[in-house]
Amino acid sequence: MALREIVITGHPVLRKKAKKVEKITPLDLQLMDDMAETMYNAPGVGLAAPQVGVSKRIVVVDVGDGLFKLVNPKIIYSEGSEIDAEGCLSVPGLIGDVERYTKITVKATTPDGKTIKIDAENFFARCLQHELDHLDGVLYTDKASNMREPEPFDEEEEIDDEEEDETEESESESLIEKEENIP
Numbered sequence: 001m002a003l004r005e006i007v008i009t010g011h012p013v014l015r016k017k018a019k020k021v022e023k024i025t026p027l028d029l030q031l032m033d034d035m036a037e038t039m040y041n042a043p044g045v046g047l048a049a050p051q052v053g054v055s056k057r058i059v060v061v062d063v064g065d066g067l068f069k070l071v072n073p074k075i076i077y078s079e080g081s082e083i084d085a086e087g088c089l090s091v092p093g094l095i096g097d098v099e100r101y102t103k104i105t106v107k108a109t110t111p112d113g114k115t116i117k118i119d120a121e122n123f124f125a126r127c128l129q130h131e132l133d134h135l136d137g138v139l140y141t142d143k144a145s146n147m148r149e150p151e152p153f154d155e156e157e158e159i160d161d162e163e164e165d166e167t168e169e170s171e172s173e174s175l176i177e178k179e180e181n182i183p
């Protein structure tokens with residue numbers, strides 16, 4: 001497996017309609033492995049092949065319930081709608097609010113050539129819709145309102161600093177203890 005470079009908005013491949021995969025080749029399997037590794041490394045919850053410069057209808061998604069590698073994915077059912085924030089590894093440093101279906105069913109081919117149907121809702125459904133849009137050259141920024149920079153996580157950083165301080169203290173304490181224990 002290898003990390004691939006994620007292309008950024010402005011690259012023409014992100015605006016092309018990706019090609020259907022007629023036959024899954026060893027190169028496609030390698031691509032899916034690399035895409036998964038690249039997604040986890042970013043870190044992200046989904047990645048579409050055009051984002052690594054390959055104009056093929058392939059996506060990988062993992063929202064915490066396991067990794068899905070999907071070839072020629074297609075929405076065959078949709079229901080409801082909700083608006084929530086999303087971002088994209090190809091549009092760094094921004095988020096925006098996008099209306100998506102709440103529930104969808106996606107039909108796709110797995111890496112071993114089986115046809116599957118996935119029922120997804122809420123965040124998983126949102127993520128799949130975002131990645132499938134990439135295959136049609138659509139970026140979430142085309143549909144988003146209120147584009148903005150994400151809120152910085154100041155509080156968490158402060159907590160992390162405190163924890164580090166405590167660790168340092170306890171380390172120095174144990175050093176002193178050890179020194180006192182030296183006969």
Ligand code: NI
Binds near residue numbers: 087130131
């Ligand atoms: Ni994206």
